[in-house]
Amino acid sequence: MKKTVLIVDDEWNMRNLLKIHLMKDYAITECSNGREAIDLVKINSFDLILLDIMMPEMDGWEVCQAIRKMKSTPIMMLTARNELKDKVHGLEIGADDYLIKPFESEELLARVKALLRRAELNHDHVQGASILYSNGFFRMDQEGRQVFLKEEILELTPKEYELLETIAMSPKRVFTRDVLLDTLWGFHDYRDTRTVDSHVKNIRIKIRNKGIDYNPIQTVWGIGYKFQEPDETI
Template sequence: MMSKLQVLIVDDEWKMRNLLRIYLTREGFDVKEASNGREALSMVKEHSFDIIILDVMMPDMDGWQVCEEVRETDNVAILMLTARSETKDKVLGLGIGADDYLTKPFEPEELLARVYSLIRRSTMTQVSVQQESILEFQDVKIHPEGREIYIHDLLVDFTQKEFDLFVSLARNQQRAYGRGELLDLLWGYDYDGDDRVVDTHVKNIRDKTRRSGLLYNPIQTVWGVGYKFNATGELK
């Protein structure tokens, strides 16, 4: 017998949590709820979830703060849920590690479609990396199966999307990818957000590798195209 998919709903409004619980329970999910960010973080430490549906606007600790803290230790799929529809907010949420962004009000069919899409994408990524051997470059070693990246033999912490972007470019180091191609590859063809989120993730990767002592950019900008992996260790 297949175990139920585990979902955590994080929202300070009881009516919204109840509505989401009804939709997801009907679909066969095992649903847990948190009414604030601190409670959510405690539950993430104690349970393993397939997806977190995370409201942005909450008192004391907002969804962006929760997302950042979750990403320090967990690669669970995160769907941000908010009444704010500004592009800058979406870019911010995706830049700190969220996987998708749904604006209130929403239709239940769209919510479920995004939830299943994120879970399917996460599962496909895990299966694909398990079939890979270790990738080694100058001062950089990638363990796809363990989802670990080492620089100078020291483990560097990347978010799920940063890791996926890094590995996708490293596997195809001879190829330059456009931003649109990377969006389709990592966020799916149904993603309709701003492609600047790719630039945000590249910047985060470069910052983290530089702070870890790497003397060159592992992701090279290809002007007029997008990005490619810099495997040679040349200063670029």
């Protein structure tokens, strides 16, 4: 069965171009505005979403944030702008990759395949285990992709969860920012380490907002990050 791709773009020419490139290998659904996209995601399970940023009424940023509240479906943002701040913002709110217009068909197909492959690997990994870590205070459930603090769910975005999971799986290892970028985003041509720092900061803030004095991601100055186990006295 073909993987399913949702194309969201207000320009018919762009939707048609994407469809031409992808329809041989993927089952395509398309829509022309953000609200329709959200409605489709609510009732369907897509394998990938190609989401244009510059759309009237509801732009791609808003659509991405709305989808992330419902699903962890991989999202590739489409944009004619090649500004670093746009890329950083998109990654911070839950996008998985970027494609700059105009693009070559080979790059489109390669990025689509890479996103779908990573999604499959993550799914297979989750199916193989359930409780990744537990000490009675802090618990990570891989099957449900959830983190619990004192049995209360910590609401994380898909990428925030994956970042914490990656570090917790190798608690003695120090991860550089470049390694985390490659592992979680697969960006070999995109080296803005602020993406990693922003996600770490968001995780720490969400835990503090729970009124809990615990930092699961320790900063190793000059190198990167490592997992920090909770103090048993907390």
